Amino acid sequence: MPIFMAQIGKEYQVKKIGGLDETRRHLKNLGFVTGSNVCVVAVVNKNLIVQIKDSRVALGRELAGKIIV
Numbered sequence: 094m095p096i097f098m099a100q101i102g103k104e105y106q107v108k109k110i111g112g113l114d115e116t117r118r119h120l121k122n123l124g125f126v127t128g129s130n131v132c133v134v135a136v137v138n139k140n141l142i143v144q145i146k147d148s149r150v151a152l153g154r155e156l157a158g159k160i161i162v
Contacts, residue, residue: 096133096152096160097141104132105162112159123150125160 099105107129110117124145125131132144139154152160 094162095158096131096143096162097136097139097154097157099133099162101133101135104130106130107160107162109161110159111161116156116159120156120159124148131160131162 096105107125107127109127110120110125112120129145133141134144134149135142141152141154141157143150143152143157
């Protein structure tokens with residue numbers, strides 16, 4: 094399922110990163126790689142705050158839709 098459908102506070106593992114090469118490269122640079130653990134911290138105006146490794150990243154709903162957990 095896309096990460097924007099994930100429960101807040103529950104940890105998930107990234108299964109797949111979709112999108113164009115440029116989008117996948119951008120997400121990889123942010124730490125979103127297959128097998129990494131992520132947790133949705135909050136949802137604000139359909140945007141997600143996601144904990145990945147030791148960082149928090151804000152993602153728009155469209156970009157978050159490319160991350161499958």
